[in-house]
Amino acid sequence: MLERRNEAARRAKRADGAETNELRLLALVEQGDKHAFAQLYRAYFPRLARFLDRMTRNPGLIEEIINDTLLVVWQKADTFNHSSRVSTWIFAIAYRKALKGIRSLDEPVESDVEESAGAAELEPDIALSMQQLQYNVAQALDALPHVQRTVVNLVYYHGMGYEEIAAIMDCPVNTVKTRMFTARTRLRDLLADQMEYSQ
């Protein structure tokens, strides 16, 4: 447990350093510095692409959402009020843009329950390769309603706390916790054949 705490402390220190750098870049962007903007863009592009990949499979739409998000960052850098992390602010913009973009294309935001149940009937295989497992986990995530999928994505793969996620998704903290609880219970059922539950 002590080791894990040290790791958490190291991670927190790294995160603080990254936050300071992002605040510096954002201040330059506010002044119209395009070089600083490009740095911020390159720092966020992979993270946002990974985040949005769980919301849409349309690479063109992913690029459009990222560019629309960072365009808002360029235009509204002066409105960032420092009450949250830079990443929370940017992800919240991306989340809103994603919901809007997906709806405008008539892509299903919610999973089709029937179809999902079928897609999630994953083949049991004792010797699943990691690649297969990754595919199956992706399938199981896609079977979740998008709000639950987004929470799982932000918790497990973006390391965000429940307060940050509540700010991004504009909902109460308790809703985030409940969505995560419901999601992981469902994931455990969907992946029962692939990942043994008890140790």
Add this chain to the structure above:
Amino acid sequence: MNAHVVELEGSVHQRVQKLLPWVVTGQLADTEELLVQEHVATCTQCRDDLAWQRKLRAVQPAAGAAPDMEGALARLMPRLEPKRTAANGPWMRWALAAQLLVIAGLGAKMSMQETPEYRLLGAQGGAASANLVVVFKPETSEAQLRGVLKSNFATVVGGPTATNAWLVSVPARGLDDAVTNMRASAAVSLAEPLQAAR
């Protein structure tokens, strides 16, 4: 064990269950972590849940092909409009050049008028010719505007133009200082010496 204790145990268990994902990612506050630790020590289900979530998190789900970042950035850059404070971009230079031409023409026309029909914000009657163009930010009050002009010994010759620019006259020796001061003022978005009218 009475009903009250069962209920209490149940609520702690439920609370901990909802916190477990953030135990996995090491994101809990110390007080919450202590609560979880104490409970997990005696709860097999929570221990198993933790172990399962660690396994799940270790598997990065398969992802689609990532879009081309540099291509996307190259497509976005032309959409970035210059900031109002950055008067050094190519777009701003063209806009400024066009505006100065209009103002130079306006200045010449005004200097030919014998007597102004009205006086604006302390404008002097025909004697002074404009040697500076100033654009104030839209939210600037009249009092602020007057203050900036007064502190730079500037008098209004004309304006505002359609592009919201004021033609002002400052003593020739103080022109450079006035330009520097005005550019530093929070109320001014543009201050340029008017070469054509000198």
